[in-house]
Amino acid sequence: MLTVCDQTTSLSCRRRWLTCLVYLVALIVCGSISATQAENVANAAETQIKAAMLFKFLDYTEWPATAFAEPQSPYRIWLLDASDVGKELRAIARDRNIKGRAISVFKTRFIERIDNPHIVFVGRDAEHHLPHLARLAEQQAFLIVTENSQGLVPGSTINLRLLEDRVGFDVSLSGAHRNNLKLSARLLSVASTVEQETLP
Amino acid sequence: MKINPQLQQSVFGCCRIFHNAFFVATLICGVMAQSSRASDALADLSLEQLASLRVTSVSKKPKPWANEPASVFVITEQDIRRTGSTTLPEALRLAPNLQVARVDARNYAITARGFNNPFANKLLVLIDGRSVYSPLFSGVYWDAQDVVLEDLDRIEVISGPGGSLWGANAVNGVVNVVTRSAEDTQGELVSLGGSVHEQQAAVRHGGQLTNEGFYRVYAKHSRHDDTENAAGALTYTGWERSQAGFRADWAGYDDHFTLQGDAYRGRLHQSGTEDIKISGANILGRASRQFAPGSRLTFQAYVDHTQRDQPNAFVQHLNTIDLELQHECLIGERQMFMWGGGYRYLSDRIDNDVFFAFLPDDLNMQWRNVFIQDEIKITRDLRLTLGAKWEDNPFTGWESMPSAQLAWSPGHNQLLWGKVSRAVRTPSRIDRDYYSPANPPLVDGEPRYVIAGGPGFVSEVADVYEVGYRQQPVAQVSWSVTGFYSEYDQLRTLELNNTATGFVFENRAAADAYGLELWGSWQPLHHWRLHASLVAQEFDVYLKPGSTDISNTTALASYDPNFYSSLRSSYDVSPQVTLDSTLRYVDELKGSQVPAYTALDVRVAWEISRHLEISLVGQNLIDRAHPEFGASPRRSEYERALYGKLIWEL
Numbered sequence: 001m002l003t004v005c006d007q008t009t010s011l012s013c014r015r016r017w018l019t020c021l022v023y024l025v026a027l028i029v030c031g032s033i034s035a036t037q038a039e040n041v042a043n044a045a046e047t048q049i050k051a052a053m054l055f056k057f058l059d060y061t062e063w064p065a066t067a068f069a070e071p072q073s074p075y076r077i078w079l080l081d082a083s084d085v086g087k088e089l090r091a092i093a094r095d096r097n098i099k100g101r102a103i104s105v106f107k108t109r110f111i112e113r114i115d116n117p118h119i120v121f122v123g124r125d126a127e128h129h130l131p132h133l134a135r136l137a138e139q140q141a142f143l144i145v146t147e148n149s150q151g152l153v154p155g156s157t158i159n160l161r162l163l164e165d166r167v168g169f170d171v172s173l174s175g176a177h178r179n180n181l182k183l184s185a186r187l188l189s190v191a192s193t194v195e196q197e198t199l200p
Numbered sequence: 201m202k203i204n205p206q207l208q209q210s211v212f213g214c215c216r217i218f219h220n221a222f223f224v225a226t227l228i229c230g231v232m233a234q235s236s237r238a239s240d241a242l243a244d245l246s247l248e249q250l251a252s253l254r255v256t257s258v259s260k261k262p263k264p265w266a267n268e269p270a271s272v273f274v275i276t277e278q279d280i281r282r283t284g285s286t287t288l289p290e291a292l293r294l295a296p297n298l299q300v301a302r303v304d305a306r307n308y309a310i311t312a313r314g315f316n317n318p319f320a321n322k323l324l325v326l327i328d329g330r331s332v333y334s335p336l337f338s339g340v341y342w343d344a345q346d347v348v349l350e351d352l353d354r355i356e357v358i359s360g361p362g363g364s365l366w367g368a369n370a371v372n373g374v375v376n377v378v379t380r381s382a383e384d385t386q387g388e389l390v391s392l393g394g395s396v397h398e399q400q401a402a403v404r405h406g407g408q409l410t411n412e413g414f415y416r417v418y419a420k421h422s423r424h425d426d427t428e429n430a431a432g433a434l435t436y437t438g439w440e441r442s443q444a445g446f447r448a449d450w451a452g453y454d455d456h457f458t459l460q461g462d463a464y465r466g467r468l469h470q471s472g473t474e475d476i477k478i479s480g481a482n483i484l485g486r487a488s489r490q491f492a493p494g495s496r497l498t499f500q501a502y503v504d505h506t507q508r509d510q511p512n513a514f515v516q517h518l519n520t521i522d523l524e525l526q527h528e529c530l531i532g533e534r535q536m537f538m539w540g541g542g543y544r545y546l547s548d549r550i551d552n553d554v555f556f557a558f559l560p561d562d563l564n565m566q567w568r569n570v571f572i573q574d575e576i577k578i579t580r581d582l583r584l585t586l587g588a589k590w591e592d593n594p595f596t597g598w599e600s601m602p603s604a605q606l607a608w609s610p611g612h613n614q615l616l617w618g619k620v621s622r623a624v625r626t627p628s629r630i631d632r633d634y635y636s637p638a639n640p641p642l643v644d645g646e647p648r649y650v651i652a653g654g655p656g657f658v659s660e661v662a663d664v665y666e667v668g669y670r671q672q673p674v675a676q677v678s679w680s681v682t683g684f685y686s687e688y689d690q691l692r693t694l695e696l697n698n699t700a701t702g703f704v705f706e707n708r709a710a711a712d713a714y715g716l717e718l719w720g721s722w723q724p725l726h727h728w729r730l731h732a733s734l735v736a737q738e739f740d741v742y743l744k745p746g747s748t749d750i751s752n753t754t755a756l757a758s759y760d761p762n763f764y765s766s767l768r769s770s771y772d773v774s775p776q777v778t779l780d781s782t783l784r785y786v787d788e789l790k791g792s793q794v795p796a797y798t799a800l801d802v803r804v805a806w807e808i809s810r811h812l813e814i815s816l817v818g819q820n821l822i823d824r825a826h827p828e829f830g831a832s833p834r835r836s837e838y839e840r841a842l843y844g845k846l847i848w849e850l
Contacts, residue, residue, distance in 0.1 A: 135775075
């Protein structure tokens with residue numbers, strides 16, 4: 001058997017060299033993490049802000065009583081092809097509740113799996129489901145939130161998007177009315193744009 | 201698996217040291233990272249405060265590849281499902297920047313940017329981070345690779361060099377197959393499909409573990425008849441393969457752990473001999489921890505065993521141990537820094553036959569690598585990315601693969617980018633250790649081989665210049681264009697052996713390649729999407745002075761079409777019924793005189809209930825039959841066929 005390795009190098013020498021490398025690795029890791037920690041606290045990841053906003057929307061949206069089976073039924077947030085936000089949202093929802101209701105977060109890639117939602121957050125790659133979702137929302141009263149970089153797309157009630165280096169959101173009031181939802185004035189006051197269909 | 205004891209000590213010494221490195225770093229960083237959980241406190245801020253927070257630069261990337269200064273196309277699981285692809289190589293046809301030519305029932309010639317043939321050696325392919333490239337010939341045995349297509353998350357296809365991150369062999373491109381997390385494949389799935397020529401069945405079960413983890417287990421069986429040539433004679437390239445595997449994921453707030461494995465066996469027909477027998481198994485573990493937004497440490501390790509018993513050729517037993525460490529972090533507000541390293545150990549044992557031999561027949565090899573990449577935000581719209589990978593291989597020692605990229609956003613949803621890179625294909629065993637015949641006659645006690653390996657064979661190199669532009673002017677329209685110019689040097693030739701009779705492999709050819717890759721999508725209606733693509737490319741291959749090449753190297757790129765394009769339509773007839781069609785045009789292959797062809801596939805799917813979907817795919821509808829690769833009259837031709845599929849999912 002032939003081995004193509006440099007076996008003339010003594011193992012002890014190699015191990016010493018690699019031990020030094022271990023310390024160098026640890027030093028670089030810690031140095032770079034320190035630099036990260038030193039960042040301005042007003043910075044946050046886009047997904048974290050979006051998750052926090054989804055959580056806040058529960059507080060500023062009013063669903064019809066029929067949207068809940070029982071007074072203590074949890075809010076059900078479904079994430080359609082949006083796993084990144086799901087991870088953050090689960091961490092937020094773990095020990096919190098809104099108006100006495102717990103929050104359940106579900107992730108899926110299949111629209112048919114969405115069951116009794118209160119919010120459906122539609123990832124960028126799932127926007128082609130919006131027409132179907134919009135029809136369902138009119139019957140079942142749920143909030144459709146998207147993240148299209150261009151702004152509100154048909155079917156969407158709230159759209160999250162980057163505005164320079166901040167996360168803003170657009171609201172379709174007519175969409176909310178169609179889906180039998182009431183959005184609070186405070187939510188509308190923070191929105192970047194509020195869209196409402198006008199009668200001809 | 202035979203491992204030299206001294207080397208074994210070294211291998212496991214290395215394992216220990218990598219293990220130590222990971223845990224030292226994790227421990228220290230774990231303590232420091234407590235404050236990163238402050239992001240959890242975002243939920244306690246008001247809506248106004250949330251809207252005023254600044255977003256860190258790295259997280260601005262809407263998707264990992266969308267903002268990358270490279271020619272990247274991502275095939276989604278939905279693309280695969282809606283076009284009705286039946287195998288992994290067939291699914292790769294969806295990438296406009298890949299050349300996919302079916303050779304026969306089980307062999308494919310797949311590459312990006314030219315030099316295509318069934319032994320194409322300039323494309324790196326990974327499945328969930330595990331390299332499936334064979335060190336025997338630097339290519340991929342496509343007849344041994346399989347996944348449950350319904351469990352795919354995406355396939356990232358990068359055309360152009362990826363050496364500065366991915367390492368040697370990523371000369372013309374990288375294909376990165378990524379399966380979905382176990383959390384996203386919960387419940388049961390049964391998939392049954394078949395036509396008169398091929399059938400396959402897959403079952404999967406996904407569930408929850410007691411410790412907040414998720415798992416899935418799957419099994420799949422597929423078979424394909426022999427294909428036929430133009431005269432209707434069988435090519436004896438049919439196959440039958442069974443595969444089973446699992447994946448488990450644990451996702452905490454900052455951590456993600458994955459453990460997955462597969463095992464397979466199969467029989468492949470071969471003309472005039474018994475079947476080729478293939479088998480293999482692999483297990484992979486990956487742990488990653490996020491310390492703060494943009495700061496992540498990932499460690500991955502896998503063990504892979506493959507065996508291929510090919511009558512009249514060889515029996516190969518290959519064992520691989522691979523370790524990788526990667527760390528990415530933000531430095532200040534302007535720099536995204538990534539660095540890492542890896543180690544790979546391969547034990548390759550070959551039982552040679554009579555026609556040719558790989559000598560030595562038992563070989564242990566080691567690869568080591570380190571890489572760095574720094575993405576610097578020069579201004580708000582201008583980014584410079586500098587990176588390099590250094591890889592130590594057992595044949596030529598350390599090789600360097602540097603790259604520099606500049607990306608400029610001239611306006612909203614626009615990216616203009618340029619890239620200069622050097623890529624390297626390090627020697628494989630076929631370049632160095634291939635001898636024919638296996639038992640040569642002896643003259644004065646010296647063996648007289650017709651081909652006596654390539655003792656002086658060195659790495660093939662490519663200097664590549666790329667420029668690209670992509671834009672999404674409105675939500676319904678997006679497009680991308682890339683121009684490339686590549687200078688290849690030290691390409692493989694088969695030269696007269698100066699020290700004895702016969703021939704040896706050397707590096708006496710060079711080539712220039714240039715071309716254009718263009719694709720885009722348009723959604724004219726909410727329920728109708730169109731995708732179009734076009735690739736035009738040219739190659740000039742030439743021998744260096746003094747070359748006595750007999751392998752017809754100058755015809756290297758003559759199996760590449762100068763032009764190929766596609767048009768795909770996805771139409772939702774109703775929420776339950778979808779209609780998809782794909783039209784492909786591939787220009788002639790001058791080298792093997794394969795005429796240009798146009799192929800049309802049409803798929804109709806009906807979602808009977810939320811758990812059940814049936815679909816029908818009409819394959820190759822335009823002509824009665826056409827070849828895609830190889831010389832007439834023995835090459836395979838692909839007939840019009842109807843493929844039915846049922847997916848039941850709970």
